[in-house]
Amino acid sequence: MKPYASPRACATLAALILALQGAAAQADGPWPNKPVRVIMPFAAGGSSDLVGRQVAQSLSAHYGQQFVAENRAGAGGNIGVDAVAKSAPDGYTLGIGTSGPLANNKSLYHPMPFDAEKDLTPIALVGEIPVVIAVNPAVKANTLAEFVALSKSSANAVTVSNPGNGTIGHLATEYLSIHTGAKLQPVPYKGDSPAMVDAMSGSVSAVVAPVTSLIPNIQANKLRALAVMSKTRFPGLPDVPTANEQGVKLEATVWSAMVGPAGLPKSVVSSLNAEINKYTASPEGKAKLNSLGMVPLSGTPEQLRELMRNEATKWQEVVKSARISIE
Incomplete structure (x- = not known):
């Protein structure tokens, strides 16, 4: 005798089959059809x-799905970016990395938990925060050339604070010393603020750090900015010349970009790239990023890949020459 199935059981089974088919169709539907996780590799509240x-919020508004920010800080950004690199390449885990974990850290951390060139998909550049060199007002130098000359004539190396060992401020100071012959002594601190405070007090002669935290004290004449280390002048300090303008070929910025795991579908990459470029070029995007001390940028995924590769090579040479290491 065949087992009997009641009409109610048949109806329940049919509903279950339809629900499963619907779920499968949704999973295979247009991206994104569920919330997207965006990993931030630094602590909450910082500029990065x-x-x-800001980027995640703009993407949520555009796609009609939540792009949920998740902080995974540690190891100079490596922990968060490693989580991105090891995620499924389905478009539902992305990351906003900076020049540290996407390029510079390759030479500083041994071993690195991921290979940025092989394990990540570049999506879009967001913007950059230039590095600035500023001196205590008592230092007798009004230009970068005068500062370099002063260091060479001093009996001891001129002390220059930075936000920490291996940070972009530290690397830029070593680059300046290597390429100009300046006699400088980098002094690492734990963050921008203490490095800046000791430069203002005169405990050290100068500070090299991302411009964002230094702007108020430069404008208040508590520090004298000698140069910004970007291709063009920083809009927030239009009277401060670039290092390039002063004959020193030095560019050092903290840039931010969206990346995903290797193998991310091209359709997802193209869609995100177009939308992020649209945001950074919009009046709203420019205003919000400018308020964070960032200069908005744009470009193709290929240009971002080239930037990652070139920056890694540039700073590798500095790390090797200066013998910088992070334990």
Whole structure:
């Protein structure tokens, strides 16, 4: 005798089959059809985190799906970016990385938990925060050339604070010393603020750090900015010349970009790239990123890949020459 199935059981089974088919169709539907996780590799509240959250918010509005920011800080950004690199390449885990974990850290951390060139998909550049060199007002130098000359004539190396060992401020100071012959002594601190405070007090002669945290004290004449280390002048300090303008070929910035795991579908990459470029070029995007001290940028995924490769090579030479290491 065949087992009997009641009409109610048949109806329940049919509903279950339809639900499963619907779920499968949804999973295979247009991206994104569920929330997207956006990993921020630094602590909440910092400039990099705030930039990432602005981008995530704009993407949520555009796609009609939540792009949820998740902080995974540690190891100079490596922990968060490693989580991106090891995620499924389905478009539902992305990251907002910076020049540290996407390029510079390759030479500083041994071993690296991921290979940025092989394990990540470049998506879109968001913007950059230039590095600035500023001196205590008592230092007798008004230009970068005068500062270099002063260091060469001093009996001891001129002390220059930075936000920490291996940070872009540290690397830029070593680059300046290597390429100009300046006699400088980098002094690492734990963050921008203490490095800046000791430069203002005269405990050290100068500070090299991302411009964002230094702007108020430069404008208040508590520090004298000698140069910004970007291709063009920084809009927030239009009277401060670039290092390039002063004959020193030095560019050092903290740039931010969206990346995903290797193998991310081209359709997802193209869609995100177009939308992020649209945001960074919009009046709203420019205003919000400018408020965080960032200069908005745009470009193709291929240009971002080239930037990652070139920056890694440039700073590798500095790390090797200066014998910088992070334990």
